Amino acid sequence: MSARGRVKSVMEDRSVYKSVGRAEDLSRISKRVAGITVSAIKQMPVLASKVAGAVSLGQGIPSFATPPFVTEAVIRALREDEGIGKYSLQPGMPELKEEIAHHLKRTRGISVDPETEIFVSCGSMEALAGAICTLVERGDEVLVPSPNYASHIEQILFAEGVPVFVPLIEEEGWRIDLAGLARAVTPRTKAILVCNPMNPTGAALTCDEARAIAELAIERDLFVIADEAYDFLVYHPSGHASLAAISELKSRLIAAFSFSKMYCMTGWRVGYMYAPSHVIDQVLKVHDAFAICAPTVSQYGALAALRATNGRDGEGDRFIVRLVAALDDRRHLTCGRLDRLPSLFSYQKPQGAYYVFPRIVPAGIKSMDLSLRLLYEAKVISVPGSGFGPTGEGHIRFSFGGTEEEIDDAFDRIEEWASGAGIGL
């Protein structure tokens, strides 16, 4: 069978997707769930788990281990503190919420009431899903700069809302289209959802852009839902322009934060939401129905992480600085490797997060086809651009969270594959 034939047969074999979202029988399934999918970001690792020796530029997992100032604190508690195995209070451990408020003060200059304006969630995803279910009535529209993180689309669709995609301006570094956003507002618009820095493009808002979004939201009476999971990861010198720092936005801002990326804790599933207390009150109902509380073991880890960062000796800050520096090295490495493949990929240099979202240069190659060929033929895991909304097609997402060796290995394989397959070279 030819390589191309192999890919076709994979695409047509529904059993490949069996455990990742295709169903034989949708007749008895609710519309809200029948209408959504498992994001390609999670489908690819499931497919890849059956491909021996694949190297990953796929899911957004930094190669680093959770730092010892987190794990050792958890180990101590596992041996000495029985509370670590029990439910926490439903909105989160009070001492963790206090530390989060302190962290937001330190990093955003904002005063937050830890009791009423914060809750601790099972990762920022649970907070976002809960907030979207809370704010979005059936038929409400949510503006989404596109391409964007796939799960945000599914969360809006799950709430039976309408995602309204406002294309980013690719040729200007995936800049946000402020005029386009303003034009897209209708009487049904409920919110603007912004991931900043952005996944999958690696774009990051400037302060002026953040302010302009806030002004639009205030003028048109919209909520702003901000996913700031990558807040610490902005490579340009002016740093992160946090929507949470804009005080005029406070009454209409729902911001989700994560410990996953900053402390290499993706598997711990702990994050938090900052929002007006009357919104938190509502989202907590969803949290109650889905989660009871965030995992207590992980909350202990999060508390140790923040204490190390907010504390005097700055161990946490030192860890983050080294993490950012390492990821910046990987960003340059990845861009350099992409520069050697100009007939295959054309890209905008990412300013934040650890993703690059190159355009596929050769005409007529679908992103899912390319991703599957890279997986099965080059043994490199990527995520097809089609997984990131309607403007994602024709692109592919590479994560540079992996080690430099992994990145080099992956690009060596891609180069060899491209030359062998005669594609784009």
Next chain:
Amino acid sequence: MSARGRVKSVMEDRSVYKSVGRAEDLSRISKRVAGITVSAIKQMPVLASKVAGAVSLGQGIPSFATPPFVTEAVIRALREDEGIGKYSLQPGMPELKEEIAHHLKRTRGISVDPETEIFVSCGSMEALAGAICTLVERGDEVLVPSPNYASHIEQILFAEGVPVFVPLIEEEGWRIDLAGLARAVTPRTKAILVCNPMNPTGAALTCDEARAIAELAIERDLFVIADEAYDFLVYHPSGHASLAAISELKSRLIAAFSFSKMYCMTGWRVGYMYAPSHVIDQVLKVHDAFAICAPTVSQYGALAALRATNGRDGEGDRFIVRLVAALDDRRHLTCGRLDRLPSLFSYQKPQGAYYVFPRIVPAGIKSMDLSLRLLYEAKVISVPGSGFGPTGEGHIRFSFGGTEEEIDDAFDRIEEWASGAGIGL
């Protein structure tokens, strides 16, 4: 201020509830969320956290610590296995799903495909919420034996379904009303939701009752959603009658299981769902939008727990046997203490789980009033019966998960309070 006045003022002071579910402004909140509440089970601990020295008969948390065969395995992995800090595959760690299949075979005699018929969730709650959102279309009816676990009601309402309450027969030990269930079926009925053993009543299905539910579901083409979080905790000699063991039900059974109670891991937030693969496929979409994956740290803990239980040396089984024996002692102690308060409480002896749901004997005392008076005046945490559906009013839930000292202390306080307050004595 009189004691009664104190309770009234607490009830009227909305600020008490501020962080637990009351909102100033519902006008911009979706109907699905405006229509649900945070369960009283979680509200009471939040209120109680501000009452110094209260003793708990409230939330269902066993007093025991997570056993060392779990914590020490996690500690080893935290030091030696970087994978513990990273996302697992979205449906769960394959080796954990294998062990779960083995466990279901061993305890239910059923053959389960770990790849397609199981997924690992953030506690059984996330699995149940996801399944209900998946199966229940707006307006669909779900039969619920009542009184029942509060969160199941919220999950149905969140999915914009209609919970149809079929009263349990209190005077016969909260026996399930099979004829009542059959009468309640309409063309809009989608599922029967059964918690077995039951929360808050401590009732447990007999084999015949489980079979009758299965037959009704097959005859009327319904799904059965089984919450078996307390499966190991049945005190009568015939043991647990698992709906998951009824092979004819397989194509329409969605069963949720938990590590929380069996291994004293309530805070770890890890459980799993067993269901037909085409249902799992759909629920995984909701799992993806809300959770990404169950906490990996907790999955390592769950894996260690099952390995200790399924393994040859049976350390896990020995732990569970001791746990059940200790809880049985507490059950007898609790019933004995209730026997000394006949003018205040009349109860059905629980056959499973660690709850008793006595009727409040004196006329005219609302369960929330009694719960708040017990909290603020006797400093004993309980959960008002009104939190468990329409037939819960007039009752109160006591958990006997606490130590014998705590149970005795709590009932000493209740006796003293009742005698001082001149209530029911």
